[in-house]
Amino acid sequence: MKRLLCLSLWAACSFLIFPGLAVGQNNKQPDDGQILKALLSEVRQLRLTLQKSNLIAYRSQITVERIRAVRERIDHLTQQLEGVRNDLANLALEMPRFAERGKEMENLINEEPNTDRRKALEGEYKEIKSSLDMLKQRESQLRERESGLTQQLNSEKDQLDELNSRIEALDRELESEMRKEQTADKPQPGEKRP
Numbered sequence: 001m002k003r004l005l006c007l008s009l010w011a012a013c014s015f016l017i018f019p020g021l022a023v024g025q026n027n028k029q030p031d032d033g034q035i036l037k038a039l040l041s042e043v044r045q046l047r048l049t050l051q052k053s054n055l056i057a058y059r060s061q062i063t064v065e066r067i068r069a070v071r072e073r074i075d076h077l078t079q080q081l082e083g084v085r086n087d088l089a090n091l092a093l094e095m096p097r098f099a100e101r102g103k104e105m106e107n108l109i110n111e112e113p114n115t116d117r118r119k120a121l122e123g124e125y126k127e128i129k130s131s132l133d134m135l136k137q138r139e140s141q142l143r144e145r146e147s148g149l150t151q152q153l154n155s156e157k158d159q160l161d162e163l164n165s166r167i168e169a170l171d172r173e174l175e176s177e178m179r180k181e182q183t184a185d186k187p188q189p190g191e192k193r194p
Contacts, residue, residue: 049181056174060167067163074156081149084142091139098132 105125112118 049177052177053174056170056177060170060174063163063166063170067160067167070156070160070163074153074160077149077153077156081146081153084146084149088139088142088146091135091142095132095135095139098128098135102128102132 102125105121105128109118109121109125112121
């Protein structure tokens, strides 16, 4: 009993002599609460940053796939346009030959004294003229096709430029988010990190 009384007296004296010790124990709880609040805030901020980064990555992936599809269409249209232009070049070589052959036939018809032979030459001349008309019609169709393909190609190139701009904007946005996160992680002068 005497021992219990001594211990109680010693404890009472220690609270009187060392009051900061008891207060320090009470201060520990609010510090833990502040640390927990800071950690919770940082976890929330990290979650928001991850969500933004994931959204940007998702949008980037979609845009990259669209770029790939547009490039495939551009390649296909370019091949078609080259084919049309090759056909036009071939027609440009054939049409003068048919026109020249037609003039030769006209001269032969005018010079031919034999009526049967003249009728045969006139038949050949009509075929040449018909072929020349068909070549002109084909050239007109190819010119229209060339014009349409050129417009489509220009439209696809414009779309590709727009998609490339979007990718660059998404890249800048992602870099900005990363910079924000890096500056948020650095302690400010005089600031203590938990």
